[in-house]
Amino acid sequence: QVQLVESGGGLVQAGGSLRPSCAASGRTCSRYAMGWFRQGPGKVREFVSAITSSGSARKLADSVKARFTTSRDNAKGTVYLQMNSLNPEDTAVYYCAADRNGYLPTSVNDYDYWGQGTQVTVSS
Numbered sequence: 001q002v003q004l005v006e007s008g009g010g011l012v013q014a015g016g017s018l019r020p021s022c023a024a025s026g027r028t029c030s031r032y033a034m035g036w037f038r039q040g041p042g043k044v045r046e047f048v049s050a051i052t053s054s055g056s057a058r059k060l061a062d063s064v065k066a067r068f069t070t071s072r073d074n075a076k077g078t079v080y081l082q083m084n085s086l087n088p089e090d091t092a093v094y095y096c097a098a099d100r101n102g103y104l105p106t107s108v109n110d111y112d113y114w115g116q117g118t119q120v121t122v123s124s
Contacts, residue, residue, distance in 0.1 A: 002032070002113040004096050009118030017084045020118050022096030023077060030054070030074040033099045035111055036081045038092035038120075045095070049081060050104045059104045064090075086122045093117040 003025035012018055022034070036048040049070040051058040058070050067086075072079040079096060097111035105111060 002029070002098050004098060004113055004115035006094065006096050006115045006118035009094060009120045011121045011123065012086055014087050014122055014124050016086055016122070017082070018086065018120060019083065020081050020094055020096075020120070022079045022081075022115055024079075024098065025077075029072070029077045029079070029098060031100065032113075033102045033105055034070075034072060034079045035097045035099065035105060036070060036079075037095045037097060037108065038090075039095070039117075040089075040092040043092070045108055047106045047108075048094070050102075050106060051079065052103060057104060059106065061106075083120070086120075088122045088124050090120060091122050092120060094120050 006022045008020035035050040039045040049060045051070045055072045069082045095117045096115045098113040099105045099111045
């Protein structure tokens with residue numbers, strides 16, 4: 001019932017920034033906690049961030065919490081992942097996901113809906 005479409009990935013040099021976004025179908029995504037995950041080549045899909053349905057709280061993976069943050073604009077039905085100080089280890093396909101039930105879910109199997117992913121490539 002929920003369709004998620006990521007955009008805003010691309011190629012960036014090490015040390016640069018990107019701000020992918022995820023647009024949800026329908027009028028609002030305010031019912032759902034929203035997460036970002038990433039999957040690099042030959043790697044498992046790993047948790048990056050989560051934000052509560054209201055946007056009042058967020059959680060970042062330890063590996064990125066000093067550099068990334070997530071936000072949402074429920075009026076626009078959009079969530080964002082602000083990525084700063086990127087390094088080549090951040091190269092991955094980044095996926096947004098929506099969870100109907102959780103608060104700040106961190107596991108892949110917590111989420112009910114997934115976007116198609118957007119490629120982020122960080123060059124050295």
